[in-house]
Structure formats: C-alpha cells, structure tokens
Amino acid sequence: MYAVRHIALNVFKESVRDRVLYSLVAFAALLIGGSFLIGQLTAGSDMKIIKDLGLAAIATFGLLIAVFIGIGLVWKEVERRSIYGLLSKPVRRHEFIVGKYAGLALTLLVNVAMMTAAFYLVLAFMDTQFPENVRAIWPAPAVDPGMLRAIALIVVELLLVTALALFFSTFSSPFLSAGLTVGLWVIGHFNADLRNFEAVVDSRTAASFARALYYVLPNFAAFDIKTQVVHALPVPASYLITTTAYGLVYVALLLTGAVVIFGRRDFK
Amino acid sequence: MDAIRTEALTKHYRVGFWRPRPYVALDALTIDVRQGEVFGFLGPNGAGKTTTLKLLMQLIYPTSGRAEILGRPVGDVKVRRRIGYLPENPYFYDHLTAEELLAYFASLFGYAGAERRRRVASFLDEVGIGAERRLQLRKFSKGMLQRVGIAQAIVNDPEVLFFDEPMSGLDPLGRREIRQLILRLRDRGCTVFFSSHVLSDAETLCSRVAILAGGRLVASGHLSTLLAFQVQGWELVMTGLMDAALERAKKVGQVVRATPLGPQRYALELPTTVAPDRVLSDLTAAGAQLVSLTPVRETLEDYFVRQVAEAPRDRGLEVSRSHVRR
Amino acid sequence: MSRSALVLILVLSAGVIGLQAVHERRGGPLAAATENFLYVQSPEAMQRLALSYDALLADLYWIRAVQHFGSTRLSQDPNKQYDLLYPLLDLTTSLDPRFRLAYLLGAIFLSEPPPGGPGRADLAIALLEKGRRADPREWQYPLSIGFVHYWWRQDYQEAAAWFLRAADLPKAPEWLRPLAATTLAQGGSRESSRVLWRQILDTAEVNYLRSEAMRRLDQLDAMDQLDALRAAVNAYRDRFGASPDGWEDLRRAGYLRGNPVDPTGTPYRFADGTVSLDATSPLHPLPTEPVRLR
Numbered sequence: 009m010y011a012v013r014h015i016a017l018n019v020f021k022e023s024v025r026d027r028v029l030y031s032l033v034a035f036a037a038l039l040i041g042g043s044f045l046i047g048q049l050t051a052g053s054d055m056k057i058i059k060d061l062g063l064a065a066i067a068t069f070g071l072l073i074a075v076f077i078g079i080g081l082v083w084k085e086v087e088r089r090s091i092y093g094l095l096s097k098p099v100r101r102h103e104f105i106v107g108k109y110a111g112l113a114l115t116l117l118v119n120v121a122m123m124t125a126a127f128y129l130v131l132a133f134m135d136t137q138f139p140e141n142v143r144a145i146w147p148a149p150a151v152d153p154g155m156l157r158a159i160a161l162i163v164v165e166l167l168l169v170t171a172l173a174l175f176f177s178t179f180s181s182p183f184l185s186a187g188l189t190v191g192l193w194v195i196g197h198f199n200a201d202l203r204n205f206e207a208v209v210d211s212r213t214a215a216s217f218a219r220a221l222y223y224v225l226p227n228f229a230a231f232d233i234k235t236q237v238v239h240a241l242p243v244p245a246s247y248l249i250t251t252t253a254y255g256l257v258y259v260a261l262l263l264t265g266a267v268v269i270f271g272r273r274d275f276k
Numbered sequence: 277m278d279a280i281r282t283e284a285l286t287k288h289y290r291v292g293f294w295r296p297r298p299y300v301a302l303d304a305l306t307i308d309v310r311q312g313e314v315f316g317f318l319g320p321n322g323a324g325k326t327t328t329l330k331l332l333m334q335l336i337y338p339t340s341g342r343a344e345i346l347g348r349p350v351g352d353v354k355v356r357r358r359i360g361y362l363p364e365n366p367y368f369y370d371h372l373t374a375e376e377l378l379a380y381f382a383s384l385f386g387y388a389g390a391e392r393r394r395r396v397a398s399f400l401d402e403v404g405i406g407a408e409r410r411l412q413l414r415k416f417s418k419g420m421l422q423r424v425g426i427a428q429a430i431v432n433d434p435e436v437l438f439f440d441e442p443m444s445g446l447d448p449l450g451r452r453e454i455r456q457l458i459l460r461l462r463d464r465g466c467t468v469f470f471s472s473h474v475l476s477d478a479e480t481l482c483s484r485v486a487i488l489a490g491g492r493l494v495a496s497g498h499l500s501t502l503l504a505f506q507v508q509g510w511e512l513v514m515t516g517l518m519d520a521a522l523e524r525a526k527k528v529g530q531v532v533r534a535t536p537l538g539p540q541r542y543a544l545e546l547p548t549t550v551a552p553d554r555v556l557s558d559l560t561a562a563g564a565q566l567v568s569l570t571p572v573r574e575t576l577e578d579y580f581v582r583q584v585a586e587a588p589r590d591r592g593l594e595v596s597r598s599h600v601r602r
Numbered sequence: 603m604s605r606s607a608l609v610l611i612l613v614l615s616a617g618v619i620g621l622q623a624v625h626e627r628r629g630g631p632l633a634a635a636t637e638n639f640l641y642v643q644s645p646e647a648m649q650r651l652a653l654s655y656d657a658l659l660a661d662l663y664w665i666r667a668v669q670h671f672g673s674t675r676l677s678q679d680p681n682k683q684y685d686l687l688y689p690l691l692d693l694t695t696s697l698d699p700r701f702r703l704a705y706l707l708g709a710i711f712l713s714e715p716p717p718g719g720p721g722r723a724d725l726a727i728a729l730l731e732k733g734r735r736a737d738p739r740e741w742q743y744p745l746s747i748g749f750v751h752y753w754w755r756q757d758y759q760e761a762a763a764w765f766l767r768a769a770d771l772p773k774a775p776e777w778l779r780p781l782a783a784t785t786l787a788q789g790g791s792r793e794s795s796r797v798l799w800r801q802i803l804d805t806a807e808v809n810y811l812r813s814e815a816m817r818r819l820d821q822l823d824a825m826d827q828l829d830a831l832r833a834a835v836n837a838y839r840d841r842f843g844a845s846p847d848g849w850e851d852l853r854r855a856g857y858l859r860g861n862p863v864d865p866t867g868t869p870y871r872f873a874d875g876t877v878s879l880d881a882t883s884p885l886h887p888l889p890t891e892p893v894r895l896r
Binding site: 203204205224230250251253257258260264265268 | 610611615619622623625630666668
C-alpha cells in the first residue's frame with residue numbers, strides 16, 4: 009500500500025507549492041490577527057466576537073482550500089494526461105483515489121493546525137488586554153481548550169467537503185464540481201429547515217420529499233458547535249462521537265463512489 | 277512466452293450525444309511480440325496505434341478481445357513492475373523537478389533510500405539530462421521532457437518497454453541518441469514495442485513490424501519478409517569504364533541504364549534477370565574497376581504507402597439506411 | 603460495478619442514513635437548541651445582507667418562526683418562552699413585505715394566550731399594522747386587527763372601528779359592514795364570533811389555520827350545547843324541585859336522548875348539579891364568553 013502514501017505525499021507537496029494555497033492561508037492569518045482590531049472597534053471589545061470570528065475564519069478558509077484543491081484533484085491529472093504515466097506504474101486505480109484524498113486531508117490538517125495556532129496566539133494576546141473583573145464574568149476563558157472540540161468537528165466537516173469535491177472531480181469539470189460541492193454545503197447548513205418543511209407546507213409529497221432529502225443529503229449543520237463552545241455550553245461526548253462517525257461514514261461512502269466511477273473510466 | 281500478445285483486441289467508441297454512433301478505433305487486432313525483439317508498430321495518424329497502447333496499459337478498456345503481457349492479462353498490477361511506458365507528448369507534474377519526478381515514480385515501485393537515488397541519477401544520466409535535473413519540469417523543452425519520459429519508463433529496469441512516438445520532438449542528434457539507447461536496451465534483453473509514423477526509425481531499429489491503418493492490421497511480420505526481399509535490380513558503380521565495353525554490355529542486355537558520374541565513371545542499372553557477378557566479371561575483364569554494388573529494393577515507405585492506400589476508409593460499423601436506399 | 607463495491611455502497615448508505623436518524627432523534631443540531639439569540643437582530647441589516655435572495659430568506663425565517671412556535675408549545679418546559687417569535691416574524695416580513703400569510707398567521711400565534719402562545723395581542727397588532735403599511739388596500743389586515751381587538755381584548759369599540767375600515771377597502775366581503783354595526787351596537791356575540799371564525803376557515807391557506815378555526819367553531823357550538831343542557835337541568839329542577847343525579851334522570855324525564863357529547867365526541871360532565879365541559883376534551887378550555895354591551 010505504499011503507493012497510497014507516496015501519492016498522498018505528492019499531493020501534499022503540490023499543494024505546498026501552490027500559490028493559491030499560500031494566499032488563502034496568509035489571508036486567514038491576517039483575518040485572525042486583525043480580529044483583535046475589530047474587537048477594538050466595538051465599544052467594550054467583546055471576546056465573543058473575536059472567538060466567533062476566529063472560528064468562522066478557520067471554517068471558511070478551510071472550506072475554500074478544500075474546494076479549490078479538491079475539485080482539481082482528479083480532473084487535473086486526467087485533463088493534463090499526467091495520469092498516463094502514473095497508472096502505468098504498479099498503482100491500482102483505487103490506490104490513486106485514496107492517495108489523492110489522503111494527500112488533501114493531510115494538507116487540510118496542516119493548514120487548520122496553523123490557523124488554530126495563530127488563533128490561540130491572538131486569544132492569548134487578547135487575554136492580557138482585559139482587566140481581571142471583566143475576565144471573571146466571561147463564560148469561558150480566553151485561551152479555552154474547549155474550543156478545540158469545535159475545531160475538531162470543523163476538521164471532520166472539511167474532510168466531508170473534500171470527499172464531496174473529490175467525488176465530483178472524478179467525472180465533472182472543476183466549475184461544475186465547485187458549484188455542486190458549494191451548493192450541497194449550503195443546503196447542508198439549512199438542513200434543519202428541510203426537516204421542518206412539513207410544518208409549513210401542506211402537500212404531503214413535498215414534505216416527504218423534503219424529509220427524504222434531509223436524511224440523504226450531507227448534514228453540515230450538525231458540525232457547527234461554535235456557539236456552544238464560545239458560550240461554554242455543554243456538548244455531550246456522545247454527540248461528538250456520533251457526529252464524527254456520521255462524517256467519516258459519509259466520507260467512506262463518497263470515496264467508494266469515486267473509486268467505482270474512476271475504476272471504469274476510459275482515459276481517452 | 278511472448279512478451280506481448282493480443283487476440284482480436286477491439287475498441288469501439290460511441291460518438292455523438294443525441295444519437296450515438298459507434299466509431300471503430302481498433303478492429304480485432306491480433307499480434308504477438310517475442311521477448312527480446314524490437315517491434316515497430318506503424319501506421320498513419322489516427323490508425324489506432326495510441327489506442328492499442330492505451331489498451332495495453334489498461335488506460336482504456338477493450339470492447340472485446342484480450343491482451344496479455346508476459347503471459348499475464350493486461351490488468352495485472354504485478355506485471356506493471358516489469359514494464360515501462362512512455363506516453364505520446366508526455367506531461368508530468370509541472371511543480372516537480374526531473375529528479376523529484378523520477379524519485380516519485382521510483383518510490384511507486386518500492387525503491388527507497390540509496391537504491392532510489394542511484395537509479396534516479398543513473399537513468400537521468402543515460403537519457404542525457406545533466407544539471408537541468410534540478411529544474412522544475414515546467415521549465416523543460418519538449419525534447420528534454422521526452423528524455424525525462426524515457427527515463428521514467430526505464431527507472432525500474434523493465435523487461436518490456438512501450439514507447440508511443442519516442443522520437444517526437446527530438447532534433448536529429450536527440451533521435452540518434454534515443455536510437456542508440458533503444459539498441460542498448462535491446463542488447464540488455466529488453467523487448468521494445470514502439471509506435472511511430474516515422475518509417476526510417478523502424479527500418480533501422482526493428483526486426484519485426486505491424487502496420488495499422490483505419491483501425492485494422494494490414495500487414496505484420498519480419499521486415500525482410502514483408503518487403504519480400506524484392507530485389508528489383510542492382511546498381512553497379514564502376515570507374516575506368518571504356519565506352520566500347522559499356523556499349524557492348526548495353527547491347528547484350530546486361531545494363532538497362534548508365535548514368536555518368538564523372539570521367540569514365542558510371543552508375544549502371546542492372547535488370548533483375550541478370551546475375552550481377554556475371555556483369556561484374558565481364559566489365560572487370562574489360563578493364564573497369566568496381567566502386568560499389570548495391571541491391572535496389574522496395575523501401576518500407578513504398579510498401580507502407582501501398583498497404584495504407586488499399587486499407588478501407590469506413591470506420592463505422594454499419595452504413596446508415598438512408599445511404600443504402602439511395 | 604463489482605458485487606463487493608455494490609454491497610459496500612449499500613452498507614455505507616445505510617450507515618449514513620442511520621446515523622442521521624440517530625442525530626435526529628437526539629434533537630437535531632445543537633445550535634438549534636440554543637437558538638435563543640439571533641445573530642442579526644436588525645431587519646434592515648438583514649435586508650442588506652440578503653442581496654437578491656430576500657424572498658428565499660423570508661421563507662427560511664418563516665419556517666423557523668413556525669418551528670419555534672410549534673416546538674415551544676410542545677415542549678415540557680413549564681416556563682415557555684416565545685421570545686424569538688416576534689423577532690423572527692419581523693425579519694420574515696421585512697424581507698418580504700407582501701408575505702401575507704406571515705402577517706395573518708403570525709398575528710394568531712402572537713395573540714394566543716399562555717401556555718399555548720406568548721399572549722401578546724399588542725405585538726400581533728403591531729405586526730398587522732406593518733402589513734397594512736406595506737399593502738394598504740388589503741382588507742384582511744384591518745379585519746384581522748379588528749379581530750384581535752374583538753376576540754382577544756374584548757375591546758368591541760375598537761373592533762367595530764376596524765371592521766368598518768376593512769369594509770371600505772376593495773373586494774371586502776359584504777358581511778363586514780353589518781358585522782361592524784352589530785358589534786358596535788351589541789358588543790360581542792356568539793353569532794358574530796361564528797361569522798369571524800367562519801371567514802378564517804373559508805380563507806385559510808394552511809392546515810393549521812383551518813383546524814384552529816374549526817376548533818373555535820366547535821367551541822362555540824359546545825357553548826351552545828352547554829347552554830341547552832343547563833336549560834334542561836334548570837327545567838328539571840323547576841319541575842321536580844331537586845337537581846338531577848345524572849344524565850339518567852334527565853333521560854327518564856324526557857329532556858334528553860342518549861348521553862350528551864361535545865362536537866369532538868367527548869361526553870359532558872355532570873357533577874354537583876352543574877354541567878361542564880370535560881377537562882380532557884380537545885376543546886378545553888372554552889374561550890371567554892363574548893361580552894354583550896347592552
């Protein structure tokens with residue numbers, strides 16, 4: 009299985025040398041760093057805004073990275089024909105798909121880690137800016153390790169987005185893949201509203217259809233516990249476990265689909 | 277065991293979106309390539325050569341028929357350890373250097389550490405890539421990319437090599453180097469299967485060829501048999517030839533035509549019916565000296581053009597009804 | 603596709619759907635449970651953010667408003683807070699000022715007294731006024747405002763005034779003007795109430811409104827039935843000098859046939875000489891008797 013490892017490392021190397029990635033990461037770092045400036049603007053700088061902004065930045069830029077690199081993962085190799093050289097080596101087609109995915113997952117992990125480190129640095133700095141009595145009434149400390157749970161779920165969410173982008177990349181062009189992936193991400197966030205459709209819609213068929221979609225479409229809203237951790241509200245461990253399991257099983261499903269589609273393709 | 281073997285290998289495509297019609301890219305190709313030989317796979321553009329190579333690499337799947345490499349069906353991943361492939365107009369990864377690309381591919385075979393480094397260095401040397409090996413591939417010229425392509429095809433010391441237009445993009449010096457490389461590989465025991473539309477390369481390198489046209493095999497076999505060793509005549513160049521001797525030879529029918537090359541120096545065309553040694557001894561007795569004696573044969577190009585011109589043009593599986601009715 | 607790939611896909615799909623079902627059973631996304639604040643409070647800001655998707659966002663907020671109302675009603679919390687209801691309705695109608703259903707049904711949600719609703723008739727009227735500003739020629743808005751005054755506040759003067767305003771608008775139904783006159787003259791009556799609820803029933807766009815209107819009409823019928831039963835009891839008392847012991851006595855005396863049930867089929871209670879609606883009936887509790895002015 010070393011083919012998977014080497015393909016993954018190649019993807020990682022390629023992303024590191026990709027200028028798009030650099031600009032995204034730089035921008036994210038800027039945003040996180042600048043969030044404390046935004047905090048200064050609102051009278052009585054609110055730690056909540058900084059935390060919210062930081063978590064949102066990590067989630068958003070992670071999403072952009074996942075989509076931008078994910079949509080080209082397979083398509084670029086097929087379009088430019090570098091796949092000819094690769095598949096003539098002792099590499100099975102499914103190893104190619106898994107390797108590509110692992111490479112992008114690795115890239116994401118490294119990037120999220122960097123952004124998280126920047127985030128905590130800013131929080132640590134901000135912590136020194138507030139007097140003791142203000143700090144005492146915060147629901148959670150500034151440098152709160154509890155936020156790592158939200159970041160962990162963000163990582164699972166990004167892994168799912170990546171799997172989606174990769175899946176579409178096996179059979180459609182980058183534009184279409186990007187559109188479909190982002191579209192499903194948006195719908196997945198309004199997932200709860202799909203469930204409540206029957207409260208406002210009279211037609212039984214429409215309500216049943218909405219309910220079916222609720223079960224089948226990826227439920228991205230479930231990964232969002234940013235509110236909880238910022239307010240130091242409890243998050244049951246079982247919730248973290250089931251939601252993570254959901255994400256990973258969905259990833260496995262999408263990768264299997266990608267392998268099946270990719271396995272039968274003719275590379276003209 | 278043959279190095280490569282196909283049996284009625286066929287590939288149809290469906291062309292068109294609303295009413296797809298079949299397009300025959302390859303029609304029942306049956307060939308075999310023995311181990312250790314250099315085999316030329318020839319044909320005009322669009323004949324199906326690249327399709328065949330892709331079917332052998334399992335980049336595309338056959339509509340029917342089978343193919344084997346070294347006795348194993350083409351899909352077998354283990355066989356890929358023992359083969360190398362150079363695609364047509366190769367593109368590898370822009371962002372890697374030549375060294376990194378070779379190291380990447382070498383790692384896919386399981387080579388690591390010092391062994392990998394050794395292979396990368398020696399095969400880059402062999403194809404003539406020097407200090408440029410540290411440059412990113414996006415800075416390479418076409419000819420250099422071709423060399424890198426060959427290097428990555430041989431990095432695992434393969435037993436069978438598949439080259440798709442190996443000389444394309446190379447200048448005459450480059451072509452010569454690659455020709456010599458192919459001969460070196462043959463001497464090491466490799467089987468080289470290459471497709472080309474440049475016939476002179478095939479003539480100098482190959483022992484056997486197959487000619488493809490319109491998706492069908494139109495001829496295959498040893499070069500010498502194909503050309504039927506048709507000696508169409510002889511060309512005798514002699515100096516010191518007196519006019520009288522020449523006239524006598526012409527009258528007797530030993531010489532068809534004499535082209536003067538200089539004072540008393542002629543290129544004489546002899547008919548096939550006459551044994552050249554007889555003419556030679558006659559003329560030498562008359563005082564002339566031999567410069568050269570060359571058989572005149574049909575070239576591969578003549579043969580090729582003849583075969584291809586006769587090949588059917590229609591690539592569709594069925595003629596549409598409306599045409600027939602008319 | 604190979605058999606093993608197909609099996610794998612089926613198993614994983616089942617896993618995905620199963621885990622989503624587990625998630626659903628546990629109450630859905632955690633964020634929804636703590637939706638006790640809205641990130642964007644200001645409708646103006648929301649309008650700017652919405653770009654060209656106002657109508658769609660209005661629908662989304664409407665779904666959330668309905669869901670908020672429904673889930674708070676159904677929850678076991680003894681201290682039900684409907685805090686988000688008005689802000690959500692305000693956002694919905696700011697994004698789509700012509701969203702008639704949101705105004706009308708939203709007003710009914712807001713007026714509903716606790717524990718079934720927040721009991722904020724004032725907010726309901728404010729919402730309807732907003733609708734009226736957006737669409738001054740729509741007769742349903744002043745009618746609904748009049749209705750809120752009539753049914754929830756028992757302010758019959760105001761109610762009549764609003765009925766008149768509604769009657770002046772184009773396409774207003776003909777019974778509005780006589781209703782206004784009756785209300786002004788006599789105050790509340792069951793007949794007027796029937797007319798109003800019947801109008802809601804006839805024009806209801808959603809099941810909820812329809813069933814609510816039918817329930818109210820059934821309640822009014824029940825009130826009539828209770829009157830008849832009480833009259834029978836009094837007649838019995840006058841005749842026999844003592845209260846009946848139960849429906850048996852009334853039946854034997856000829857005042858009743860069979861066991862009296864309310865329009866939902868729940869039997870009426872007879873205890874200590876008084877007739878009343880059974881507390882388990884869906885019609886319980888009955889609305890306050892419309893007050894006659896004269």
